[in-house]
Structure formats: C-alpha cells, structure tokens
Amino acid sequence: MIDLKLLQKDFDALSAKLSRKGVDAELLKELKQKNETLKEAKATYETLQAAQNAMSKEFGIYKQQGKDVAELKAKVDANKLKINDALEAQRIAQEALELLAMAIPNIPDDSVPEGADENDNVEIKKVLTPRSFSFTPKEHWELAEQNGWIDFERGVKLATSRFSVLHTEAAKIERALINFMLDFNAQRGFAEMSVHAIVNRAALEGTGQLPKFENDLYKLEGQELFLIPTAEVPLTNLYQDEILPPEALPILMTGYTSCFRKEAGAAGRDTRGMIRQHQFHKVELVAITKPEESEKVFEDMVACASDLLSALELPHRLVRLCAGDLGFGAAYTVDLEVWLPGQNTYREISSVSNTRDFQARRAKIRYKDGKNNTLVHTLNGSSLAVGRTLIAIMENFQNEDGSITIPEVLKPYIR
Template sequence: MLDLKYLQNNFEEVAKSLKNKKVDESLLKKLSDLFLNLKKEKANLEELQAFQNKFSKELSTAQDKENLKKQLSENKEKISIQNKKVDEILANLEEIAHSIPNIPDKCVPVGEDENDNVELKKVLTPPSFDFTPKEHFELGEKLNWLDFVRGVKISQSRFCILKNEGALLNRALINYMIDFNMKRGFNLINVPFLVNSKTMFGTGQLPKFKDDMYKVEDEDLYLISTSEIPVTNFYSDEILSSENLPIKMTCYSACFRKEAGSAGRDTRGIIRQHQFEKVELVSITKPEQSNSVFEEMLNCASDLLSSLGLAHRHLMLCTGDLGFSAAKTVDLEVWLPGQNKYREISSVSNCQDFQARRAKIRYKNDKGKNEFVHTLNGSSLAVGRTLVAIMENYQDDKGNIHIPDVLRKYF
C-alpha cells in the first residue's frame, strides 16, 4: 500500500507515475478531491480545537462563566462531529489506496504493454535442429508423459496429469531447484497452501484480484496463487532485528489460479494451468539492501536456467506491464524451440515497502526507529514451464527426451 502522507504531499509526481501504470484517471481525480476535502475539514477541526483550548483555559476567570461553558459544550459537540467527518474521509482514502498499485521505480522504462519491455541481455545460444522440433504436448502425449484427457475428466480444462518419466522429471526439477537455491544462501521453508484474507491482502492479491483466486466456501481461506503470499506474510505484524536482515527464503508450493483473463491463450499443453508448481525465492531486506539482493535473486534464477543448459533472456518490464505490487520487475524468458520463441519462466520483483506497509513488516533501524522493510520475490523456477523447456530443448528426431546431466542423480 502506498504511504498516504507521501501521496498527499507529492500528488502530482505520484499521479504521473501511476498513470504510466495504467491507473484510471477518474480514480486519481477522486483521490485528489478527497485530499482537498481532507485538508479543508482538518483545518475546520483545528479551528474548533483551537477555540476549545483557548477558552477552556479562560473559563475560570471569565465574567460570564455560564455562557462560555455553554459555548464550550456546543463546540465540543462540533469537534466530535468534525472528527467523524475527518475519519470518514481517511477511511475512504484508505479504501481507495488498497486498490492503487505500487509506484514504478525510476529505472523502469515507460511503456504501454509487453511490446514496450526492454531486453537487457541474452544468456546461452538456442539449440539448432536438423529436423522440425515438436511442441511439448506432442512429445508428452507420444511418450505417455502427459495425460490431458484424464486431467479434464477428473477436473476440468487446464488440468493435466503427469505420468511415468514425465512425473519423475517434474519431481527431479523440484528437488534440484531447492538444492540449487539453498546452496546460494536461501533457507528452505514449507508453508500452507491455504491462507486467510488478511494474508492475501498483505501481498496485494486482495481486494484487487479477488476474481482470480479460488476461495473455500463459507471459510476465510483462499488457495494460494504463489508461495510468495504465505512466505512474505510469515513476518507480518512483526518488528525484525536489523542484524537479522536480509532474510532469504526458498519454498516449493502448488499454485492455483483461475486464469480469468486468459481465455483462448495457451489452450494446449501445460504452459497455462489452473494448478501448477513453482519454487519461489522471497527476501526481506533493509531498504538499502534491496537492490543488491534483487540482483542476487535474478542471478540465482538465471544461473539455474544456465545450469540446465536452457537459453534465456532478461527483460525489464515497462510501466504498463508491471505487476500490482512491484516497483520493478525483470522477467526471464526461456527459449522454446517448438514455439520458436522465448516464453516467460520467471519474474523477479522488488516491491520495496509496498507489501511491508500492507502486512506491517518492520525492523528497528540504526537510530532505534521502526521502519518498513523491503520485500522481494521471484520464481526459481516455474516447474511446469521448466519441464516444457527441457522437453523441447532436449528432444531428438525420434521424439525422445535427453535428461540434462545435473538432473540424472535425481532419477
């Protein structure tokens, strides 16, 4: 959540940044009007309080005590009414602020959508084939690794069952990713896949993305869409010690998304599923540490792809493509020969103090004052998409899949 005081004091500058992030101008106009109204009503309140303070002191020496006492009593009632007015405006401001995204970092390029994202670099060279490479779903069905028909039968569309060596490869990837991340200094944590609405609010999924979440009927529980949600909120409502920061964690989880806005996209295969698996990186840092930890997390995910021999590229997301809670994001896109293009496999984001403010995660700084931490998250990696990438990049002309050397010990 944005700092309302900062937003009020720097409204024009922040509004310009939020417009670049596609925040509706009518919402910004409503915010502006509320701030002006708040300023006016606060001034009225201060005037009433000043009267009360001044004449309360003079009551004992006043010539007409009864009249002044009556005026003070009436003024006290006005103060009560005025306080309620100010509180109502503040409540309205806070409610709107819950749906306002984070301000883009100054380094983020201004742009409309994914077409304006900026390629930072390419890592490794895509493989060349002397045959036409197949897409993963063709390979998976032929090898009896992927069962889409039974996935739909027992659930619905956008569900798939992994079988045989496909299921083994999926498991190997999870174990390898966790081991890789732990060697890079990220501590393993295992969390619930069901969380309450307060936790969902803390990382920004609620109220904005309520329609994308699976909710348990008649209970305050939601299936997580990423383990970033419970892992970040592990420290909600806490004041951390400065010497314990940064805290760096890795976590495996299943993830659940309705994919409400993706009708017609990636309808074949396992690129976009309602249930998928991910190994996540989450860091909690002091503000001055967050940029260096961001690079550390990005390098960890990129090096993981390189260790699997998968060509990929780094993309800095523009303002129009930036996520709700993120101040800046770099996507990693892996090369898929079957599609003949790069596809997203990881997003590494610095949310700065946006989530910390919502989840109330603070630390005691060197001056002994409580200050909001910075939170960061990144996929390392989306397991299903990594499975897809290995299938397509390691296929041969007979439709067999060769297992990368680093994964063989996990079989």
C-alpha cells in the same frame, strides 16, 4: 500501498510516474482529496475527544469532592453528540480513502522502460544459444502424448479445463526439478521454508492481490480463506505486522508450493498444453531487506534464477518489463524467458520483482533502524515455475525419434 505523504508533498512528480502505469491523474487527485478530507475529519474528531477526555477527568474530581455534576454533564452530553457525528465522518473518510488507496499500483522505478504491454519489454541479454535441430522440433504436447508423460484428458475429467496429470517419468522429473531448485537456492543463501497453500484476506491484502484481484483467486466456500496464487503471499506475510531487528536482515527464503489461479482474464490463451494451468507448481524466492540493500538482492535473485536455467542447460533471455506490463505491486521487474524450440519463441518462466516498501507498508513489516522503525523492502521471484521448466526440458532436449534426454544435473535426483 503508495506513500500518501509523497502524494501530498510532490503530487505532480508522482502523478507523472504513475501515469506510466496507466493510473489516471484524476484518480490520484481524488486520492489526495480524500486524504486531506480524512486528515481534517481526524483533527476535528480528536479536538472534540480531547475536550471530552478533559471533562470526564473533571467529572471524576467533582464526584470525589461531592460537587454537583448536573451542569458539567449537560456540557459533556452536548459535546458527545458532536463527537458521534465527527466519528462517523472520520469513519466514512477512512473507508473511502482505503478503498481507493489499496487499488493504486506501485510507483514504477525511473529505470523502467516506457511501454504499453509485453511487446515493449526490453531484452537485457540472451544466455546460452538455442541448439540447432536437424529435424523440426515438436511442441511439448506432441512430445507429451508420444511419451505418455502428460494426461490432459483425465486431468480435465477430474476437475475442469486447464488441469493435467503427469505420468511416471514426467512426475519423477517434476519432483527432481523441485528438489534441484530448492537445493540450488539454498546454496545461494535462501532458507528453505514449507508453507501452506491457504491464507486469509489480510495476507493477500499485504502482498497486493486483494482487494483488486479477488476474481483471480479461488476462495473457500463460506470462509474468508483463499488458495494462494503464489508462495510469495505466505512467505512475505510471515513477517506481517512485525518490527524486525536489523541484524535479522536480509531474510532470504525459498519455498515450494502449489499455486492456484482462476486465470479469469486469460480466456483462450494457451489453451493447448501445460503452459497455463489452474494449479501449478512453483519454487519461489522471497527476500525481506533493508531499503539500501534491495537493489543488490534483486540482482542476486535474477542471477539465481538465470544460473538455475543455465545449470539445466536451458537457453533463456532476460527481459526488463516496461511500465505497462509491470505487475500491480512491482517497482521494477525482470522476467526470465526460456527458449521453447517447438513454439520457436521465448516464454516467461520466472519473474523477479522489487516491490520496495509497497507491500511492507500494506503488511506493516518494519525493522528497527536505530531509534526509528523503517519499512523494509520486499522482493519476490520465481525460481522457477516447475511445469514450464518441464516443458522447456521436453522441447529443448527432444531427440528426432521423440524421446527426451534428461539434463545432466537432474540425473542424481532421479531414481
């Protein structure tokens, strides 16, 4: 959630920043209006309630002294009616404000480039040079079929489209990748965590998936529980509604989970192959930091993901997301795109974001900053999407006969 005080104080500046993310100024005006309405409603209610509390106190004294309370009771009863109205008005104002405020995305950082969609993203740098092939490199699904690595048909049979099953060698590589990634991240100081894949509404509100993106989530029948779309949700919300001691920060975590997404808005995109699945595996990085150190931790996380790709000998590039392509909760984001020779293009394999205090405000994660409680900064990044890493290995390490070489660093992990 954005800082409503900022909205009251410096509306024009905030509005200008959020318009880059496609937020209409009218919507913000409405938000500001609703915030003011709530403040007034609260003030009214609290004044009345203060009077009521004072009278109630008097009431007790009257009773003790055996005085007649009839007159006082009449006054108190009359006030009560006003309180009920005021309380109702406050409740309505509160709901209206929250409904709107929870749907406003984070403020993009000034460093975020202008732009509408992924075509306006800005490349920062390329890492490793794609190898040149003496033959035409195949796409991963051809290789998958030829090697018998991925069973798309049976995956669909078991569930529905966008599901697939890995066979023998590919399954082993997947497991090796997960282990390799977790070990790699641990060496960079990220503590390995094993979290569950089912969370409640509060957790998803904390990280910003709800209330706005309920359509993208798998919800459990008859329960207020959802399958996680990313480990960012359980990892970040671990500290929901807590006040952390300053010496606990930064908290650096890594965790492997399955991720579940309906991909509601992606009909027709990447239908072929294993790029976009309803259930996929991902190793995630999450950091909880003091505000002043989030910038540095962000750079560390980007470096971690990039170095991981380099260790796997996968050519990739770093891309700064433009305002229009930025996610809901991110103040700024760097995507890592891996080279896919079969597709002859770079494809997203990791996304690292600093949400600053956006999630912290929603999830109420603070730390003791001397005498004050200050909102922390939260960051998240994939390191990496496992399925896409497998694809990248297949395409980059393919040989002319269709066989696939295993990257050196993975060999110790495969038995």
